[in-house]
Amino acid sequence: DAGVIQSPRHEVTEMGQEVTLRCKPISGHNSLFWYRQTMMRGLELLIYFNNNVPIDDSGMPEDRFSAKMPNASFSTLKIQPSEPRDSAVYFCASRPWRGEGSNQPQHFGDGTRLSIL
Amino acid sequence: AQTVTQSQPEMSVQEAETVTLSCTYDTSESDYYLFWYKQPPSRQMILVIRQEAYKQQNATENRFSVNFQKAAKSFSLKISDSQLGDAAMYFCAFRPPGNTPLVFGKGTRLSVIA
Numbered sequence: 001d002a003g004v005i006q007s008p009r010h011e012v013t014e015m016g017q018e019v020t021l022r023c024k025p026i027s028g029h030n031s032l033f034w035y036r037q038t039m040m041r042g043l044e045l046l047i048y049f050n051n052n053v054p055i056d057d058s059g060m061p062e063d064r065f066s067a068k069m070p071n072a073s074f075s076t077l078k079i080q081p082s083e084p085r086d087s088a089v090y091f092c093a094s095r096p097w098r099g100e101g102s103n104q105p106q107h108f109g110d111g112t113r114l115s116i117l
Numbered sequence: 118a119q120t121v122t123q124s125q126p127e128m129s130v131q132e133a134e135t136v137t138l139s140c141t142y143d144t145s146e147s148d149y150y151l152f153w154y155k156q157p158p159s160r161q162m163i164l165v166i167r168q169e170a171y172k173q174q175n176a177t178e179n180r181f182s183v184n185f186q187k188a189a190k191s192f193s194l195k196i197s198d199s200q201l202g203d204a205a206m207y208f209c210a211f212r213p214p215g216n217t218p219l220v221f222g223k224g225t226r227l228s229v230i231a
Binding site: 031033035042043045048050056089091093095097105106107108110111113 | 152159160161164167208216218219220222223
């Protein structure tokens with residue numbers, strides 16, 4: 001089975017440019033999570049969706065960040081305009097939701113390493 | 118808010134020896150889930166082992182086992198017969214009940230010495 005697919009794997013762009021990161025969750029997984037990893041702050045949740053609906057976006061750093069999930073098989077994380085401090089590895093993860101008692105783990109994509117010059 | 122603390126930023130172990138990575142967490146929940154993820158240099162996040170808080174028996178996956186002490190809110194990972202391929206960052210993670218995101222510790226970088 002295909003895992004969580006993220007693209008691009010690497011992105012280098014100049015400050016001020018728009019950046020779009022993409023994620024395809026595992027088929028049948030109805031929860032999707034976006035995390036950011038930096039040396040200083042570790043792994044932080046940015047936003048997550050259940051059944052394509054954003055549930056908690058309190059981790060989105062500022063209005064420059066936006067995320068969408070137009071359907072069950074695709075999500076985007078957009079930064080506009082980008083700044084050097086946005087440089088990080090961005091992970092997408094998905095998980096099947098089987099109810100309150102479910103212990104299903106999250107499955108992670110390989111991440112996008114973003115460098116803003 | 119829940120927090121996860123990994124007090125050892127770096128650890129090293131000789132090949133074939135045993136090493137234990139520490140993790141403590143803070144929560145007021147009585148039911149929750151705990152995980153250890155491995156992140157090698159390739160940066161993949163690989164699930165190593167998981168534990169349900171309602172289970173008293175410690176989880177085991179081949180050479181990996183945990184020591185879950187619910188009262189102490191401690192969840193350590195033991196790696197037996199360490200191999201060179203075990204060298205990686207290890208993250209402890211907590212998930213409250215419901216369909217909620219993971220809360221991660223800062224990680225422990227494990228080196229394996231041949």
